[in-house]
Amino acid sequence: MIDEFTTSIPFMVGDRKWVLRYYPNGQTNVTSGSGHISVLLVLDSDDAKDVKAKFTFSLLDKGGEPVHPYIRAVEYIFARKGSVKGITLKHEFLEGSVHLRGDSFRIRCDVSVVKKIRSEETHANQFVVVPPSDLHRQLGGLLKSNDGADVTFRVGGNIFSAHRSVLAARSPVFKAELFGDMRGKAGDPIEIDDIEADVFNSLLHFIYTDSLAESTSEGATQEDVVTASHLLVAADRYGIERLKLICEDKLCNNIDSNMVATSLTLAEQHGCDGLKEACFEFLVSPSNLEKVIASEGYQHLKNSCPSVLKELIARLLPVELTAAKDIIRSI
Structure with a gap:
């Protein structure tokens, strides 16, 4: 059913706890709805706030190698525990893919957490905020x-x-x-x-x-x-x-x-x-x-x-x- 999901075991990256959620029949809050799968990266640390992460979802072939062009790179700021970001794939694509092994497939998620580096220079200029280019x-x-x-x-x-x-x-x-x-x-x-x-x-x-x-x-x-x-x-x-x-x-x-x-x-x-x-x-x-x-x-x-x-x-x-x-x- 839509919105049903399974959760991976927790893992640690950048001193933060994370899990993956897999929705085999998609989510109701996604416009595409049924006919898709969703794979989400979830921030699972209680004290987490505004964690910036870069992550890549890769569909793997039978040899365990990422399949081009089915590689999605994302950068996102997770505001608090429970914040999620991920990808959707069509059932039609997966069912027709040569990378299925029986009724299964593999998706890899590589995660890195971006941390601010404090120095004397950044401390001295903490009152100056440079806006993004417009x-x-x-x-x-x-x-x-x-x-x-x-x-x-x-x-x-x-x-x-x-x-x-x-x-x-x-x-x-x-x-x-x-x-x-x-x-x-x-x-x-x-x-x-x-x-x-x-x-x-x-x-x-x-x-x-x-x-x-x-x-x-x-x-x-x-x-x-x-x-x-x-x-x-x-x-x-x-x-x-x-x-x-x-x-x-x-x-x-x-x-x-x-x-x-x-x-x-x-x-x-x-x-x-x-x-x-x-x-x-x-x-x-x-x-x-x-x-x-x-x-x-x-x-x-x-x-x-x-x-x-x-x-x-x-x-x-x-x-x-x-x-x-x-x-x-x-x-």
């Missing part, structure tokens, strides 16, 4: 206000104003375009035909703030995943590598039978090796593969990236059929 907020405000904007874009009938210098500093493609062929077209909106307006808006938001707009829901919705797909294409086009990796990571974490064909096509066309491996991991399950073949995205994958299907087939063949694999790859 440059992203200031630049985000500049984008919203359009103060000093000197370039405009027309995307799907919508007009977007921006600043050439900011775009050029963040994107080598914008730099080449805005200070090259398009430099003399300062008064005319630049037409962009192959990106949707909401995707371009998200692209500008990231360029100015180095972050994605906050989602109104806790978990990633289907719409969020589709948007990440379109945003990955835009990030690749404009050479914004960090945004591309963020979108790739989101797609890796939300692979299912409906999206895997589309994600695999994107991975092949835009050089996303991590996403490609995650898709292959999902498709080694015969049941997952059957569902994908019946999906709408399969025909597009088959027509646009036949080489990926050949590579997949070669991976599904037993190790002994090495010669057959070589033949398939050469076709």
Whole structure:
């Protein structure tokens, strides 16, 4: 049942006591609800307060090694005893994983506690508090206000104003375009035909703030995943590598039978090796593969990236059929 859990034996890290909780059917306070598992790190020391910890959850393969990209690194401040932080994984992913051993799997949690180091210098400056950088907020405000904007874009009938210098500093493609062929077209909106307006808006938001707009829901919705797909294409086009990796990571974490064909096509066309491996991991399950073949995205994958299907087939063949694999790859 949902919210039922088992607890590990206590262990000590950084002079604090910790336990792990495992929810085989998820939690009601998680948007995704059933169909998931949850693994939580719990602070279990009575006198603990504001304990900062860095921890990593890793799904292990049959040899006991962490499986990329199913590694989650988290940094969190545990306010008091009973504070929790953890991860969720879909049942669908686990059931189709080659890393199951019978009906079991292994997840490792590595924990380190971050402690403040007191010195004469820190004592002398205890009355000075340096606030965190808010440059992203200031630049985000500049984008919203359009103060000093000197370039405009027309995307799907919508007009977007921006600043050439900011775009050029963040994107080598914008730099080449805005200070090259398009430099003399300062008064005319630049037409962009192959990106949707909401995707371009998200692209500008990231360029100015180095972050994605906050989602109104806790978990990633289907719409969020589709948007990440379109945003990955835009990030690749404009050479914004960090945004591309963020979108790739989101797609890796939300692979299912409906999206895997589309994600695999994107991975092949835009050089996303991590996403490609995650898709292959999902498709080694015969049941997952059957569902994908019946999906709408399969025909597009088959027509646009036949080489990926050949590579997949070669991976599904037993190790002994090495010669057959070589033949398939050469076709």
